Amino acid sequence: MSMIAALRLQIFLLAIVPLLCWLAVPAVAAPPVQITFLPEATVQGETLHLRDVARITPEWRAEEWGEIALFQVPDYGSVRTYRAQTLKAYIQQQAPQEAEVAWKGAEHVRVRRDGVIIAQEDMVQVVNDFLRERLDRPEITSVSFEPGRLPQAFTVADAKWECEVVPSSSQVLSARRFTLLFRRHGRLVHKVSVSGRVRAEAEIVTARRNLDRESIVQASDLRRESRQLSRLDDPVYEASVAVGQRVVRSVRAGEVLDRSVLAAPILVQRGKPVTLEAVRGALVITASGVAQEDGGLQETIRVENRRTGKEIFGTVVSADTVRVRF
Template sequence: MPEIRCASLLMLLVAGTAQAAEPGLVGKIEQAARAQLARQAEASALAEPEFTITVVNPRAAPACRQPVSVEPVDTRSAARMRFAVQCRDTPGWRYEYIVRAKVSAKVAVTAGPVAAGQLLSDDDLVIERRDISSLSDTIGVAAAVGQASRRSLRAGEVLRQSQLAAPILVKRGEPVVMLARVDAIEVSTAGEALDSGAQGSVVRVRNVANGRVVRMRVTAAGTVEPVEVALTR
């Protein structure tokens, strides 16, 4: 009888250990997923991100004599991520797990209708917490203000970077100032833009004084600076 009782207690202990191991593994996967989402949120400058994470149908894994590693395999969509869990024993094992996450953050939302080409101001936008699990390019108010909408937007629409474009600062056929700086010396001359361009874009400009066409970089409204050649009068 004592032997039977000891064997029964041992079986219960082993069973309890196996059951306890599963939540530990799931916890490690959830921890890795949360860390990955936090990195992505930081890279996207999300404001106050929050995550709800679920490991889908987690399978039981064999015992491993050393700590298992959890690595991201595919995290492009928060709604369906894949993580690999690996045991480096000999022989070892490697299983993949599906993780679904809901991501919310405070993002820029249109306060009212926005027309195509409209330059956004603070009055056009509000900050709201929204579910952005299926969105990858949301934007904050500070980054959106001053940009132009590529298309008309409805009121209450979550603003995305792909919906915006930098405003055109130089327009084709209009006069521009061709500006060059060398140390403390600044030289400027009149030019004519042959292309339209936003901040930082490269356009062709005709020097009014000598007719030469050069490539210039747009630095401000109506102002360009040389890209490849020095500017001369």
């Protein structure tokens, strides 16, 4: 045998002998996937996965097997119990056919969906916060919500929710029901209705003495008192608003002074002569007229032009003067 042939044989033997030795060694089987069911699990998503209810080993198989989807999770705050045998059947349907699995752990798994409980006191607090924001006026000294019948507590996904409050009346003080719209990321997740009564107190103006109809209000006729606002329509909060105004109906001592009983003092009386004034730029034309009704400052009344006998409308601008158009 030549030297070259001998060298080639030696190289071949060096390569083939280790390969033959490796083939002669029995193959070592991969370790089985061990799934250990947990007795309890708390989840947050919409779907229950294997990683939520079991511990998976070896670790390098945990990520792949953990993604196996099982069931839809229960409602927020509620609990559902699953039999391990049921979970096992679902897992086997999706697991690789050749995989060997060792099953361990609890025979039943209690699954609870995580969430934030909105209790009845939370609903009342939401309404109170809404009222304080809407009725944030200097004259109002206190405001609160006295609930009637409250809905049962419920659960939302997490604390990242917003609530819109819709009162049953545009007059918030007289509202008897408030609808709470709970939203998460702009999507409505729950709606409840809360009934009750709004309690608000404010410093308002009352009559110190009896005020006769058509009398002019003086500062000495008034005083400020703290009163409940719930049943008041449009009370006067500052005495300066009422002083100098005319009372259109009688007001008893101690009665709350409402804006509806006040009017501008009469400057023009029905049947009395008035000056009709027409203005256009620098041009001013006057004529004699007769008021056909009483009128206060800036009120529109009917007047008669004495020269033509024609009845027209005009605006009271001062004592015995009515401005008309021409």
